[in-house]
Amino acid sequence: MEIIAAFFGTLLNSFFIQIYIGALLFAGKYRKKRNRKEIIGLFVLFLVMSIGLMYYVFFINTFWAVEYIYYILCVLFSYLLVSFSYEEPWEEILLGIVSGYLVQHIASQINQIFMIDKEEVITGRAGGKILFFSIQQACIVAAIYIFIYYIFARKTKPLPESPKVKKSMILLSLVTFLVVLVLSGVRDQYAMENFALNIITRIYSIFCCIFIFVLRYNIIQIQERSMENRLLMQMNEMQLRQYKLSQETIELINLKCHDMRHQISVWEKRGSSDKEELQELENLISIYDTSVKTGNDVLDTILTEKSIFCEYNKIHFSCIMDGQWLSFMKERDICILFGNALENAIEAVVKIENPDNRMISMRLIRRHNLLIFTCENYYNGEIQLTNGALKTTKEEENFHGFGIRSIRRVATLYGGEATIELDELFHLSVIIPLPKTI
Numbered sequence: 382m383e384i385i386a387a388f389f390g391t392l393l394n395s396f397f398i399q400i401y402i403g404a405l406l407f408a409g410k411y412r413k414k415r416n417r418k419e420i421i422g423l424f425v426l427f428l429v430m431s432i433g434l435m436y437y438v439f440f441i442n443t444f445w446a447v448e449y450i451y452y453i454l455c456v457l458f459s460y461l462l463v464s465f466s467y468e469e470p471w472e473e474i475l476l477g478i479v480s481g482y483l484v485q486h487i488a489s490q491i492n493q494i495f496m497i498d499k500e501e502v503i504t505g506r507a508g509g510k511i512l513f514f515s516i517q518q519a520c521i522v523a524a525i526y527i528f529i530y531y532i533f534a535r536k537t538k539p540l541p542e543s544p545k546v547k548k549s550m551i552l553l554s555l556v557t558f559l560v561v562l563v564l565s566g567v568r569d570q571y572a573m574e575n576f577a578l579n580i581i582t583r584i585y586s587i588f589c590c591i592f593i594f595v596l597r598y599n600i601i602q603i604q605e606r607s608m609e610n611r612l613l614m615q616m617n618e619m620q621l622r623q624y625k626l627s628q629e630t631i632e633l634i635n636l637k638c639h640d641m642r643h644q645i646s647v648w649e650k651r652g653s654s655d656k657e658e659l660q661e662l663e664n665l666i667s668i669y670d671t672s673v674k675t676g677n678d679v680l681d682t683i684l685t686e687k688s689i690f691c692e693y694n695k696i697h698f699s700c701i702m703d704g705q706w707l708s709f710m711k712e713r714d715i716c717i718l719f720g721n722a723l724e725n726a727i728e729a730v731v732k733i734e735n736p737d738n739r740m741i742s743m744r745l746i747r748r749h750n751l752l753i754f755t756c757e758n759y760y761n762g763e764i765q766l767t768n769g770a771l772k773t774t775k776e777e778e779n780f781h782g783f784g785i786r787s788i789r790r791v792a793t794l795y796g797g798e799a800t801i802e803l804d805e806l807f808h809l810s811v812i813i814p815l816p817k818t819i
Contacts, residue, residue, distance in 0.1 A: 394435070395431055395435065395455075396435070396451070396455040396485070397458050398428065400459045401424075401458075402481070403485050403529075404477045405481070406480075406526065407476075407477045407537055408467060409535060410538075412469065414466070414468040420465065423465055424462060427461070431455050431458060434454060456478060476550060476551065480537075480594070483593055486586065488526060490583040490584075491587065492518055492521050494580060495521060537597070537598060537601075538601055546600065550601075553593070554593070557589075561586060561589065561590065565586065673685045675702040676705035677715070679707075679712050679715045680702060680745075683715075683719050684700060687723045687724075691741065694731055695736065695739060696740065696741060697740040698740075699740070700742070700745075701745070702743060706745075706815065707745075709815070718788055718791045719743075719754075721784035722754075722756045722784070722811075723756070724784060725809075726758040726807070729807065730760070733760075742756070742758070747815065752815050753812055754812075754813075755810050756809040760806075785809075792811050792812075795814075797813030797814060
C-alpha cells in the first residue's frame with residue numbers, strides 16, 4: 382500500500398504534470414495539430430525526465446538554487462508539449478503555460494494550508510496515513526482545478542490581434558511567474574519560523590494569482606469592446622456613405638425614368654411602336670419610378686432603395702412609417718437604426734424558399750410621447766435568445782450580429798431600448814421617448 386501511495390504521491394507532486402494540466406484548462410479553443418500517440422509519447426518522455434529531476438533536487442541535491450532550475454525546466458517541458466500539440470501562436474501558448482503555473486500555485490498553496498499531519502508523513506512516521514494523505518491531496522487539487530476551470534478558464538478568450546495588448550499580457554505574465562517563483566522559494570526557506578506569517582503569505586500569493594486571472598480577463602474584454610466599437614463605427618460610416626450614394630442614385634434614376642415616361646407618352650401618341658411593348662416597358666420602369674414618402678428624406682432613401690431590392694427578389698415588403706417624428710435624430714443614427722433593421726430582415730428572408738414567408742413588415746408610429754418602431758420577418762434556422770443576446774446555428778452565425786448591436790446603441794443613445802422576441806417570426810421593437818420639443 383505504501384508503494385502505491387508513494388507512486389501516486391509522486392505523480393501528484395510532479396510540478397510538470399500540475400502545470401501541464403493547468404495549461405490544458407485554458408486550451409479548450411486551441412487548434413490541435415498532432416495525433417494522440419505522438420502527444421502521449423512526448424508526455425511520457427517529459428514526465429520521466431521531470432520525475433528524475435524531482436528526486437535529484439529534493440533527495441540528493443543540497444544546493445538550494447537547483448530547485449529553481451527544476452521549476453523552470455518543468456515549465457519549459459510543458460511549453461514544448463503544448464506547442465507540439467496545438468497550432469497556436471507562441472504568445473498564446475506562453476500565456477496558457479503561465480496560467481497553468483498560476484493554477485498549480487493556487488492549488489499548492491491551498492494544499493499546504495489545509496494539509497493534515499504533514500510533518501508525520503514527511504518523516505515517515507504516519508504509517509497508514511500516507512495513502513489517506515495522498516488521496517486528500519488529490520481531492521483538494523482536483524476541486525481547485527475544476528473550480529478555476531469553471532470560474533476563469535472556460536471564459537478566457539484568445540489574445541486579441543493588437544500587438545500592444547499581446548506585449549503587455551506577455552510581460553505581465555512573465556513578471557508574475559518570476560515574482561511568484563522567487564517569493565515562494567524565499568518563503569519556503571523560512572516556512573517553519575513563523576506559522577502565522579507562513580499562512581498569511583500563502584493566502585496573499587493565492588489572491589495575487591487570482592488577481593492576474595481577473596486582470597487578464599478584463600484586459601481582453603476591454604480590448605474586444607474597443608475593437609468592436611471601432612468596427613461598429615467603421616460600419617456606421619460606410620452606411621452613411623452608402624446612404625449618400627443611394628440618395629444620389631435614386632434621384633438620378635427617378636429623373637431618367639421620368640424622362641423616359643414622357644418619351645413613352647410621345648411614342649404612344651405617334652403610334653410609332655407596338656402598344657404591348659410600350660406597356661411592358663412602362664411596367665419595367667415603374668419599379669424604379671416609385672419612391673417611398675414618409676416625411677423624412679433619409680428614411681425615404683433607405684426604404685426606396687430596399688423596396689427596389691425586395692421587388693426584384695420577390696420579397697413582399699410592407700411599411701407604415703411616419704417619418705416626420707424623426708427630426709430630432711441625426712442622419713447617421715437614422716441610417717444605422719432603420720438601415721440595419723431592414724438589411725437584417727432582408728438577409729434572413731432572402732434565404733427562405735417558401736414564397737408565402739418571404740415577407741417583411743415595418744411600422745413607425747407615435748404613441749403618446751413615445752416613438753415606436755417594429756420590424757417583423759420570417760427566418761430560417763434555429764435562433765436562441767439568451768439574456769437579450771442572439772445565439773444562432775453555425776450556418777447563421779452572423780445573423781443579426783453587429784446590426785442588432787448598432788440598433789441597440791442608437792436606441793440607448795436617445796434614452797430608449799431595443800428588444801427582440803422570437804416565435805414563428807423575428808420581432809424587433811425599438812421604443813424611444815420623444816423630446817419635449819417635438
